[in-house]
Amino acid sequence: MLLNLQDYVDLENTLFSGQCFRWQKDGSWYLGVLKDNVIKVRLRGTSLEYFSYPDSESDLELVINNYFRLSDDIEKIKKTIINIDQRFLKIIEKTNGLRILEQEAWECLISFICSSASNIPRIAKMINDMCELFGEKIKIMKRDFYAFPSPEILSSVTEQDLKSFGSGYRAKFLLTAAKKIAKNDINLSWVKSLNYNKAVDTLVLSLPGVGYKIADCVLLFSLNKMEAFPVDRWVQRAINDLYFTSDQVSVKAARKFGQSKFGKYAGYAQQYLFDYWRVKNRRR
């Protein structure tokens, strides 16, 4: 099925920019799992082409539209950010077609609890191993895919089980999160309905192992809070290089700065910065 694109989407930049961790490349296609469906997507001219299994393509049209946030007015977002700082002209050019996704919140939360003090390849391996161990298998064309394990499943295993895929000290945080979500102590749909500040506080206060950075990632990448400005080591460096060259900005100061500087599209500005600085300074 083909979906017309208002603005260019670069699947490579988008799906491997450290906001999601489960897509794999297969020739011109990208393979992933969404809502218990295996999805195959690629760019075809100015359209996004996709196939799904087991559900029909038309059943997943809304899911795909929402996941890739195809309604975002990218031209307006870019203009707004460049208007705030001209240097983003070059930064956005280098990260062209990078889009923010709207993922399933539960998967996003667990993924970013796994992400702490780690790196993208290792996070991806941890999460994929976790899905192979605990997720439902989906067989298609002689290949095995795995759904993301439900809160019920993850809350019913032991901390040792969760350490078996290399989560280390994060295992106890994962288990607590799974239990709270399974018991509906925290409801992520409800968090989504809160305003940004209340949503951040709710996540940080109720989930051990979740601080402002992880909360901001979950809010930006799955709960539609585009004003979130997650600050990791790369974004901290970027903010420091651009705006605080002589000092060393703290994470907290960088976050506050980013939020007030970029306003309602801070999340997009942040993602451009993250991608640009990370690629620019990548060790090889």
Add this chain to the structure above:
DNA sequence: ACCCAGGTTTCAA
């Protein structure tokens, strides 16, 4: 052996 990675928690000053 040491440093670093989409951090958070704990504890001391």
Add this chain to the structure above:
DNA sequence: TTGAAACATGGG
């Protein structure tokens, strides 16, 4: 309120 150390793990 701020900063250092501990927390697990794998790659450079």
